[in-house]
Amino acid sequence: MAVVSHVPAIAQPVDQIRYRDIGVPEIMSIRGEIVEEPVARVIEDKIYVAVGKQVKESKSVLLWALKKWREKRFCIIHVHQPAQKIPVSGLGSKLPVSSVSEQEVRSYREFERREMQKSLDEYLLICQSMRVRAEKLFIESDSIEKGLVQLILQYGIKKLVMGAAADKHYKRKMVDLKSRKAISVRLQAPASCQIWFICNGNIILERNGSNVPEGTGGPSTPGSSSAAEESCDEWDDVTPTPVRRTKSSKEPQDFHNPSPPSVKDGSVDDTLYDQLEQAIAEAENSRQEAFVEALRRGNAEKDAIEAIRRAKASESLYTEELKRRKEVEEALGKENLELERLRKQQDEVNEELQISLDQKSLLESQIAEVDQTVNELEQKIVSAVELLQNYKKEREELQIDRDNALKEAEELRRSRKEASSSMHQPQFFSEFSFLEIEKATCNFDPSLKIGEGGYGSIYKGMLRHMHVAIKMLHSHSLQGPSEFQQEVDVLSKIRHPNLVTLIGACPEAWTLVYEYLCNGSLEDRLSCRDNSPPLSWQTRIHIATELCSVLTFLHSCKPHCIVHGDLKPANILLDANFVSKLSDFGICRLLSQGELSNNNTTPCCRTNPKGTFAYMDPEFLATGELTPKSDVYSFGVILLRLLTGRPALGITKEVQYALDTGKLKMLLDPLAGDWPFVQAEQLANLALRCCEMNRKGRPDLGTDVWRVLEPMRASCGGSTSFRLGSERRCQPPxxxxxxxxxxxxxxxxxxxxxxxxxxxxxxxxxxxxxxxxxxxxxxxxxxxxxxxxxxxxxxxxxxxxx
CATH class of the missing domain: 3.30.40.10 (Zinc/RING finger domain, C3HC4 (zinc finger))
Structure with missing residues (x-):
């Protein structure tokens, strides 16, 4: 619990220290019964007013005290109670302190203290407007009533004015305290503290201290406000007035300073009595002069303490300013480094843009040459209409290629811009440095390479104590950066049990980091690479069902459905429990409902065919229109491969011929075990429907295909191999x-x-x-x-x- 105040930071009240330093005991030895009362009056002369953080609610309490003691010195005291819940930006609600970061808690505590200082300054302005000297004093505490009692004890407060209850609870017939804080302070404050409880500008209760001067009486009632005011007036005079007292028989005998004998007793003559009166008057004058000197020394001491406090505050401000200047210089250095890095990236983008422009010029020159050739052929061979049409068709294709090249260049420029700006945007996955990637792959050791393709290379590595798969895209390929951005955009925003998990990325090297799946790809398992055991027919049905589930999920995403576009066994990975995970979204397409084909029913996109030819939709190859039905065709080819284990090229014709001639059983993969013929025949017919040349004849994955595969997968649950697989799946990685x-x-x-x-x-x-x-x-x-x-x-x- 820390006390912060604008008054001098001393362990005891200033008035008490001031009178202790001037040697009050020497003054009291002259005439004790006269000096004791003024000293107590000076110590208790200051009026302390307890206020809340809302000026509107506590203003009436302060005004009551200012009107009652206009000539007194005032001290505004306040107990600051830190909030237990803090508002969080963006949520529109408050959270407990334990749920918020230390930086946000520290920032909000500074905001609370600034607001508290503003409120205390408003109270001081009210005192200044009424020409009353005032100070402010505050303390931090979790309990307001405990904080007030601590201030009373620490500063020896003798006179305190505080609120009895909120103004809205005030009633004219209120005869007792309504505020829990007021009741607690009245019970716990020391008996020496005199307290006035005020509500709506009216005194509700007055609790007199135990050392109140004569005439104040005992504890008052609400109806004794006039008496309380009279008792307060007795405390207003700072300079004591000499009092002559005649000791009665009941008073104790003062042996050190006996009272002068009376004239009536005849023991002293008039001359001696006059000398005694003169000595007493001189002693009184000396006492008053000493008292005035004590006041002057106290004021000088207070001014010195205030000067020291201001010097320390100036030194603290100077230190803080040096610290801020150093932070600004460091921030400026970081900004310069970041600006230099962005400038280098901009230069790289400009170089790649120039390469694209050169390719554009090359294509334009090729188109011009083709046009010239066509003109020459038209003049020489008028009768060769068919040949002329072929050349025109070739020219149109070149124009399409040029448009596609321009579009890809524009996409590259946009992706570069987004990639550079994404450094300052919040990511929902981890970012790794290139040094971490090098360390994880042992500086790209060839023995750790587990995959290779036109897109780049895949390495197995250990990154932050996790086994991961690291995919490095070719930096010299124009498609590399766009594939990187596309895959990050897709896998960082969607989740599915059968989608590979993207752990993080290294944007500076166009590198993606995935979870490592120890059983490799479906292509490796179908070909029994590295002498691995073949997949059972139950596992193959399970993989087909999972693949149907994840494709249905991707095609139904809102507001853009996702078409994979390169579906093949090499892009289907298997974990330790042979659960399939779809990967490689570098060339996928996001189709909105606004991108419709000619029949205005199916989302599609015109793009250049990319991927493995044997798995690609023939209609997509012919028209360049990519739709969700293109993934259905690829799924059908994969289903035929799961059934037969044969290569994808020409597999549809082989299966169709086997069905027509009744020889399907001979075509089934014997490594998968004893296929149930009814289910195998049903799967073959379903796969051939998916491989229809016209996409309108292909079934829907979420309805037609799922109705066939899900019962098959459920029927596999009773087999020994699948039960073992389920038990293994319960073991966490x-x-x-x-x-x-x-x-x-x-x-x-x-x-x-x-x-x-x-x-x-x-x-x-x-x-x-x-x-x-x-x-x-x-x-x-x-x-x-x-x-x-x-x-x-x-x-x-x-x-x-x-």
Whole structure:
């Protein structure tokens, strides 16, 4: 609990220190019964007024005190109670302090103190307007009543004015206190403190102190306000008036300063009595002069303390200004580095744009040459109409290629711009530096390479103590950056149990980091690569069902449905439990409802065909229109491969011929086990429907295909192999387990040592006084925790499946 005040920062009230320094005991030894009362009056002369943070509510209490004691010195006291809930920007609500970051709590506490200072300054302005000297004093406490009692004890407050209840609760017949704080202060304050309880400008109750001067009486009632005012008037005079007293027989005998004998007793003559009166008068004058000197020295001491306080405040402001200047210089240096980095990126974008423009010029020159050739052929071979039409068609295709090249150049420029600006936007996945990528792949060791394609290379690596798959796109390829941005946009915004988890990315090297799936791709398992065991027919049905589920999910996304566009077994990955995960969204397309084909029923997009030819929709190859039905065709080819294990090229004709001749059983893959012929025949017919040349004849995945596959998958549950697979799936991956709790994490956070822990476990470790890593026992460079959002999402998906 800290006390902050604009008065001099001393351990005891200024008035008490002032009179202790001038040596009051020497003055009191002259004539004790006269000096004691003025000293007490001076110490208790200051009026303390307790106010709240709302000036409107406490103004009436202050005005009552100012009108009653216009010539007194005032001190405005306030107990600042920090808020337990803090408003959070963007949420529109308040959260407990424990749920908000330390920086936001610190910022809001500074805001509360500024608002409190403004309120206290308004109270001082009210006093200034009534020509009354006033100071302000405040303390921080979780309880207002305890804070007031602490101020009374710490500063020896003798006169206190405070509110009895809120003004809205005031009634003219109120005879007792209504405020819990007022009742508590009345009971807990020391008996020496005299308190006036005010409501709506009226005194409700007065509690007299135990050391009140003569004439004030005992504790008053609400009806004794006039008596209280008279008793207060006796305290208004600061300079004491000499009092002559005649000791009665009941008063104790003062041996050090006996009262002068009376004239009537005849023991002293008039001359001696006059000398005694003169000595007493001189002593009184000396006492008054000493008292005035004490007041002067006290004021000088107060001025000196105030000057010291101002000097310390100036020194603190100077230190703070130096600190701010250093922070500004550091921020400016960081901004210059960032500006230089952006300038380099801009130069790279300009170079790539120039390459695109050169390609555009090359295409335009090629078109001009074709036009010239066509003109020459038209003049020489008028009769060769068919050949002329072919050349015209070729010219149109070149124009389309030119338009596509221009569009891709524009998309590249836009993606570069978005990529550069995305550095300043919040991401929902982790960002890794290129040094981390190099370290994870042992400087791109060829032995760690697990995949290679036209897009780039895939490496297995260990990143932040997790097994991951690292996909590096070719930097020299124009398609690389756009594929990177496309895959980040898709996988960072959608989640599905059968979508590969994107853990993070390295934008500076166009690198994507995925969860590592130890069973590789479906293509590897169908070909039994590295002598791996073949997939059973039950597992193949399960994979087909999962693939149908994730494609239905992608095609039904709002507001843009997602078409994969490159569906093939090499892009379907399998985890340790042979659960399929769809990957490689670099060339997928997001289709809105506004992009409709000629029949105005199916979302589509015109683009250049990309991918593996054997799995591509023939209608897409002919027209360039990519639709969700294009993925249905690719799904049908994959389904035929699961049935037969044969290559994709020409597989539809082979299966169709086998069905027509009744030889389907001979075509089924014997490595999958003993296929149920009825289900195999049903799957073959379904796959051929998906592979219809005309996309209008292909079935719908969410209705027609799902009705066939889901019952088959359910029927596989009774087999031994599938029961074993289900049991294995209940075992969580090792990186889901907290190293401290040894349980599946619910709120994973990354510490400074690079390991991921349950947030509650790591905070308990740090709060218990540890500053080392629980795993390596090395000192932690900091205690900040970073949420592992990608891992938390993957854990939630796993928990939903189990």
């Amino acid at each position: 090792p990186y889901f387990i907290c190293p401290i709790f040894q349980e599946v994490m619910r709120d994973p956070h990354v510490a400074a040592d690079g390991f991921t822990y349950e947030a509650e476990a790591l905070r308990g470790w740090l709060d218990s006084g540890h500053d080392t890593s629980p795993m390596t026992n090395h000192a932690l460079s900091h205690k900040n925790l970073v949420p592992n959002l990608a891992l938390r999402s993957a854990i939630q998906e796993w928990l939903q499946q189990n």
